[in-house]
Amino acid sequence: MVRGKTQMKRIENATSRQVTFSKRRSGLFKKAFELSVLCDAEVALIVFSSRGKLYEFSSSSVNKTMQRYLKNVKNRAVEQKPTEENIQNLKDETAELRTKVELLEDSKRKLLGDDLTTCSTDELQEIEEQLQQSLISIRARKKLLFKEKVDQLKEQEKILAKQNKELRGKCEMVTLSLSIIPDLGALAQVKEVETALFIGPPETRAAN
Structure with a gap:
């Protein structure tokens, strides 16, 4: 109609x-x-x-x-x-x-x-x-x-999630770097062995 x-x-x-x-x-x-x-x-x-x-x-x-x-x-x-x-x-x-x-x-x-x-x-x-x-x-x-x-809260959540992801990545890199550094105690033992070596005639070495 x-x-x-x-x-x-x-x-x-x-x-x-x-x-x-x-x-x-x-x-x-x-x-x-x-x-x-x-x-x-x-x-x-x-x-x-x-x-x-x-x-x-x-x-x-x-x-x-x-x-x-x-x-x-x-x-x-x-x-x-x-x-x-x-x-x-x-x-x-x-x-x-x-x-x-x-x-x-x-x-x-x-x-x-x-x-x-x-x-x-x-x-x-x-x-x-x-x-x-x-x-x-x-x-x-x-x-x-x-x-x-x-x-606004959703936008802040996205920003915080992104920052959290970046921090996790940095932490993983630091952990990986620490794992490949040699043990400091082993380095000290190697140094002591090296200082015990002596080059020279046998008599001189025995006297020392």
Whole structure:
């Protein structure tokens, strides 16, 4: 069965809209995570549902990324010629970001298990889904670090095995060299025999 092309318009059915939102949100977070890992990019993603629920993802820290963004916006504003319109836009943007930061702080407290008494069952379910998504990201990062560590240990094992083989070869050469050296005691006996020999007439030898 050929799947039809999805029309880019608001889904009227509330259930279908919620299901599509949940699936697309998970896919969006997955793509954001892959972008941060594959490209070493700093990614922060903020999503508000139609009911005003907050969902977020960050490769490091949402607050840190937003502060970096505000600093970047400020630097761009300094580079550009300030106008009354630009100043007003910056004020509006700052106020909007401040509101978002407050919402993020509230969401952070809830994710840490604080201020849950006012949460409904649906809100608790959404918080649980966020935590599960965070666990997936954490486990993926942990698995990657473990793999890198195992690869490093395997490489060190190969280096040590090679060094051990070289040392064994050197030890065998030293042992072989020692085995072909004559016994020092035998050399001393030969020397004593040689010093006892005397060349000359028999009388002289007897006198000595």
